[in-house]
Amino acid sequence: MQLVFTFFDQRMGPAVLFVFPKEIEESIQKKILTFFDFEISETFFEIVLIDEKLKITNLYFELPSEWARGGHESVMISVVTDKDFKFLKKGEFFHETLKETAESIKSIKSVYKALHIDDGSCNQDPEVKPTNAALKSILVDCLEILKREALMEYGDGRIVKKFKRLKW
Amino acid sequence: MNKLHLIYIFGLIIISIISAIILVLQPHGFPIPNLSGTFFLFGLGLNTSILLWSIAGYLLFRWLKTDKKNDSLIAWSLSFFIYSLTFVAHIFRALGYDAWNENSSVFHFFAFRWVMIIWAAGIFYGMLKILTDDKRLYLIPSVAIIIIGFLWFFLGLFIIPSENPIEFTMYLFLFTIWIPICFTMAYIFFYYGYNTRQSGPKVISLGFLILMVSYMQWAPWHFSDVIYIYFIWYFIFSLSLVPILLGFVIMTLEEQ
Numbered sequence: 001m002q003l004v005f006t007f008f009d010q011r012m013g014p015a016v017l018f019v020f021p022k023e024i025e026e027s028i029q030k031k032i033l034t035f036f037d038f039e040i041s042e043t044f045f046e047i048v049l050i051d052e053k054l055k056i057t058n059l060y061f062e063l064p065s066e067w068a069r070g071g072h073e074s075v076m077i078s079v080v081t082d083k084d085f086k087f088l089k090k091g092e093f094f095h096e097t098l099k100e101t102a103e104s105i106k107s108i109k110s111v112y113k114a115l116h117i118d119d120g121s122c123n124q125d126p127e128v129k130p131t132n133a134a135l136k137s138i139l140v141d142c143l144e145i146l147k148r149e150a151l152m153e154y155g156d157g158r159i160v161k162k163f164k165r166l167k168w
Numbered sequence: 169m170n171k172l173h174l175i176y177i178f179g180l181i182i183i184s185i186i187s188a189i190i191l192v193l194q195p196h197g198f199p200i201p202n203l204s205g206t207f208f209l210f211g212l213g214l215n216t217s218i219l220l221w222s223i224a225g226y227l228l229f230r231w232l233k234t235d236k237k238n239d240s241l242i243a244w245s246l247s248f249f250i251y252s253l254t255f256v257a258h259i260f261r262a263l264g265y266d267a268w269n270e271n272s273s274v275f276h277f278f279a280f281r282w283v284m285i286i287w288a289a290g291i292f293y294g295m296l297k298i299l300t301d302d303k304r305l306y307l308i309p310s311v312a313i314i315i316i317g318f319l320w321f322f323l324g325l326f327i328i329p330s331e332n333p334i335e336f337t338m339y340l341f342l343f344t345i346w347i348p349i350c351f352t353m354a355y356i357f358f359y360y361g362y363n364t365r366q367s368g369p370k371v372i373s374l375g376f377l378i379l380m381v382s383y384m385q386w387a388p389w390h391f392s393d394v395i396y397i398y399f400i401w402y403f404i405f406s407l408s409l410v411p412i413l414l415g416f417v418i419m420t421l422e423e424q
Contacts, residue, residue: 160364162298163369166234166237166298167235168238168419
């Protein structure tokens with residue numbers, strides 16, 4: 001399970017800000033960035049990549065921003081899992097956790113500044129680094145919650161995975 | 169009117185005709201003397217064989233339906249099918265065919281019971297095939313069961329002198345191979361069902377657990393003065409095949 005946080009950079013287009021716990025394949029990363037181009041009204045959606053055998057669960061939302069045109073930044077949290085992964089006892093667990101995470105992110109004062117850590121024209125602002133660290137901490141916690149829940153449901157998961165790869 | 173209802177009406181007419189004939193003629197069934205004292209063994213053998221064939225048939229059906237990719241299904245299907253030979257022998261033994269009586273001699277016992285070794289090895293192979301991709305890890309234990317199983321049979325039946333070689337062989341085989349394998353199957357299916365919140369694997373687990381317990385009962389109840397109680401456990405064994413069959417059917421639905 002991996003968590004990817006992306007945002008729409010108004011100069012460069014969609015960009016990845018964080019990936020946990022490790023780098024993600026370039027091709028998957030590119031696919032996630034294209035999700036910003038989808039013209040769908042849903043903020044919570046899942047994409048299944050059949051060939052890669054992956055499922056990407058996404059929550060798109062906006063952050064109020066004094067630096068952005070239009071007064072908001074577009075951001076997205078994506079969780080990459082095996083294609084067949086799902087929480088069994090609580091179907092909406094993903095949604096709830098991602099929504100709570102989005103609310104926590106929104107509650108960080110001037111959180112939009114966190115998105116500009118690599119932007120030379122803005123990153124001298126004293127609030128950029130602290131907000132970026134706070135955002136990172138919330139996302140790490142979110143991934144931990146999801147992983148802990150998955151572990152509780154699937155045990156160590158190895159035997160389950162081995163059964164699940166077969167058709168019955 | 170729905171045309172399907174015509175089938176009901178037609179069926180009702182047929183049943184009415186049969187009922188009328190039976191009420192008028194009151195037919196008397198013909199005797200099968202050979203079964204008068206062994207009808208229970210005939211029934212047990214028949215029920216068990218049908219259940220084993222049903223499990224084998226269903227697993228074969230699922231193997232074909234899933235593009236022949238799940239080797240465990242075919243391994244288990246063949247295992248259950250081969251295992252049924254023991255119970256087909258019970259049917260013929262109950263009908264009075266001495267050649268099918270596994271207790272006639274050690275050779276007869278071997279002829280109708282070697283399939284238990286194949287069942288144990290096949291069942292274990294199927295489980296290991298799920299748990300590991302390493303060819304050595306799933307082949308070596310399965311082949312070892314066949315070798316040790318046949319070794320027990322040969323030693324117990326033909327080589328080690330004993331007052332009752334069949335009894336000696338059964339003790340060896342059941343308590344060193346059969347029962348641990350049944351428990352392993354019960355545990356793995358339970359583990360899978362518990363972690364995925366699925367009922368099918370848990371039901372299969374229950375079946376293997378009852379099957380194991382029923383075979384354990386052979387030890388205290390196989391002696392001639394209490395063997396009638398062993399037959400009660402045979403009924404329970406037969407019953408244990410129902411959750412195994414049902415569990416596989418539920419598992420298919422749940423996986424979908």
